[in-house]
Amino acid sequence: MASTVTPEVRWAQRSSATDPESNFIYLTISVPDVPTSNLKLDLKPTGLVFTGHSDTLKKTYHVELEFYAEIDPAASQVHHTARDVEMKLRKKELDAHYWPRLLKEPKKVHFLKTDFDKWVDEDEQHEAAEDDFSNFGGMEGMPGMGGMGGMGGMGGMGGDFGGIDFSKLGGAGLPGGDDEEDSDDDMPPLEGEGEADKAEEAKDVKETVDTSKEAA
Numbered sequence: 001m002a003s004t005v006t007p008e009v010r011w012a013q014r015s016s017a018t019d020p021e022s023n024f025i026y027l028t029i030s031v032p033d034v035p036t037s038n039l040k041l042d043l044k045p046t047g048l049v050f051t052g053h054s055d056t057l058k059k060t061y062h063v064e065l066e067f068y069a070e071i072d073p074a075a076s077q078v079h080h081t082a083r084d085v086e087m088k089l090r091k092k093e094l095d096a097h098y099w100p101r102l103l104k105e106p107k108k109v110h111f112l113k114t115d116f117d118k119w120v121d122e123d124e125q126h127e128a129a130e131d132d133f134s135n136f137g138g139m140e141g142m143p144g145m146g147g148m149g150g151m152g153g154m155g156g157m158g159g160d161f162g163g164i165d166f167s168k169l170g171g172a173g174l175p176g177g178d179d180e181e182d183s184d185d186d187m188p189p190l191e192g193e194g195e196a197d198k199a200e201e202a203k204d205v206k207e208t209v210d211t212s213k214e215a216a
Helices: 122-127 194-215
Strands: 003-005 008-013 024-030 039-044 046-052 059-066 071-080 084-091 112-114
Touching: 039 071, 039 084
Parallel strands: 003 059, 008 112
Antiparallel strands: 008 024, 024 084, 039 046, 046 059, 071 084
């Protein structure tokens, strides 16, 4: 019996107040071994619903996303590979600033991660290299997008969201992202902690000196 799981979703973004083609969301849904005939993507200005089935893995992937702001589905692009469904979603409103998060609700969801391979800080995005979208096509250009092939009408399925291994979906995001995690890396020492360490080091040095005098 096939299990229903929530796929890993990775995202990054670019922004522009003047150029629509530089004002978009990168979105990648990780769904290995899902043929085009077994997937359905319902993309709307306010969000998306994705369902896909892998016969080899005996898994059905299902995820629903409500975006922070509206996109333009007609100007968006999609590319399906053996492992992912990659999207370049055009933001509807031109804005020099990034969206503060991908989703409308300011809550953390464990399946959503920052795509560090594509992420560029807002103040550095204009210096970043141009990405190659030659493999991308319009939403209407993806075969089988209108149905689920042999899925037997599973497009509207909510299903059981169990079975996902959250231990494999960890990872800190960027500040302000949906997957932001607290981290102790590169944290300054707590107040007084540095002085205590210095005092302990001085004590060790003194004890070493005293021991060497006794030995002499």
